[in-house]
Amino acid sequence: AQTVTQSQPEMSVQEAETVTLSCTYDTSESDYYLFWYKQPPSRQMILVIRQEAYKQQNATENRFSVNFQKAAKSFSLKISDSQLGDAAMYFCAYRSDEAGGTSYGKLTFGQGTILTVHP
Amino acid sequence: AAGVIQSPRHLIKEKRETATLKCYPIPRHDTVYWYQQGPGQDPQFLISFYEKMQSDKGSIPDRFSAQQFSDYHSELNMSSLELGDSALYFCASSRGYRSGANVLTFGAGSRLTVL
Numbered sequence: 001a002q003t004v005t006q007s008q009p010e011m012s013v014q015e016a017e018t019v020t021l022s023c024t025y026d027t028s029e030s031d032y033y034l035f036w037y038k039q040p041p042s043r044q045m046i047l048v049i050r051q052e053a054y055k056q057q058n059a060t061e062n063r064f065s066v067n068f069q070k071a072a073k074s075f076s077l078k079i080s081d082s083q084l085g086d087a088a089m090y091f092c093a094y095r096s097d098e099a100g101g102t103s104y105g106k107l108t109f110g111q112g113t114i115l116t117v118h119p
Numbered sequence: 120a121a122g123v124i125q126s127p128r129h130l131i132k133e134k135r136e137t138a139t140l141k142c143y144p145i146p147r148h149d150t151v152y153w154y155q156q157g158p159g160q161d162p163q164f165l166i167s168f169y170e171k172m173q174s175d176k177g178s179i180p181d182r183f184s185a186q187q188f189s190d191y192h193s194e195l196n197m198s199s200l201e202l203g204d205s206a207l208y209f210c211a212s213s214r215g216y217r218s219g220a221n222v223l224t225f226g227a228g229s230r231l232t233v234l
Contacts, residue, residue, distance in 0.1 A: 035222075043207055045162070045225035091161060106152060106175055107211075107223060109161040 002027045004094050006110035013082045014118050020067075021077045021113050023092030031097040034068065034075045035107065040088040048090070051075065053097075079115075087117045121145055123226035125210050131232045132200050140195040140229045144212030150174065151193040152223060153185060154209040162209055168193055197231075205233045 003026045013019035025034070036048040051059045051068050058066050063083075067076045079086055092110040124143040132138050144151050150169045154162040155178075164177035168187035179185075182200075187193045197204060207230050211223040 037225075042227070043230075044227050045209060045211075047222060047224070050222060106164045106167055106177070107154075107162075108164070111161050 002029070002032075002094050002096065002108050004092050004108055004110035006090075006092055006113050008113045009111070010114045010116070012116040012118060013079070015082055015084060017082055018078060018080045019082055019115065021079075021090050021092075021115065023075045023077070023110055025073050025075065025092070025094050025110075027073070027094065027096075029096055029098050033095045033097060034066075035093040035095065036064070036066070036077045037091045037093060037109075038086075038088045039091065039112070040085075045091075049077065082117050084117050084119060087115055089114050123210055123212050123224055125208075125226035125229050127229060128227065129230050129232075131234065133234055134200055134202065136200050136233075137196070137198045138200060138231060139197070140208055140210075140231070142193045142195070142210030142212075142226060144191050144193070144210075145214075145224055148212035148214045148224075149191060150213045150215065150221070151187055151191070152211045152213075153179075153193070153195050154211065156207040156209060156228075157203075158206070165195070200231075200233045202233050205231060207231075 032053045034051045038046045049061045063080045065078045089112045091112050093107040126141045152167040153165040156162040165179040167175045171187045185195045207228045209228045211225045213221040215221045
């Protein structure tokens with residue numbers, strides 16, 4: 001079964017600075033997707049960014065970018081120019097794209113990292 | 120844009136009672152997923168439905184059951200409630216099940232408190 005590990009329970013950053021959240025995963029599959037979801041105090045799960053495993057190019061969405069290292073099974077999220085509204089719990093998630101895989105069609109989440117942004 | 124609608128948003132029940140949560144997916148989304156998130160925990164997959172058929176099953180207790188109806192909305196029924204069932208229950212939907220490329224869109228969640 002696939003596992004997702006976020007080793008940083010909490011992180012903090014000053015407003016306008018850059019922070020990187022770590023995520024590692026374990027899988028024997030070659031076709032999969034990785035995601036970062038944000039969960040603010042409202043508890044709504046919001047998609048931040050998505051990475052296809054077959055793409056070598058790192059995904060970028062405005063101030064959010066990832067560093068995807070497939071061989072190392074690492075998928076970190078970099079938030080640039082941090083804003084107060086970025087404060088939230090961030091979840092890394094894995095989704096298989098191999099039919100018959102145990103995570104096919106559903107998301108497997110990491111434990112989450114609480115991000116605090118200081119003004 | 121229309122989002123995933125969950126009702127009720129908050130629910131308080133006594134032990135051994137029954138609760139029903141409802142989920143209305145985004146229009147044209149044919150797949151629904153249910154997740155349970157306990158306090159301070161990551162979401163755990165419970166069950167999913169594709170085209171009104173169960174497509175996958177996770178750590179869903181036998182006391183829970185779910186189904187997807189002809190209009191694609193889904194209901195999660197929980198019986199003999201226990202204190203440990205207190206959690207935030209998320210529903211998510213996607214269009215198509217057979218591709219990991221389909222992004223799950225989550226509802227705002229239903230918070231169940233069991234007293």
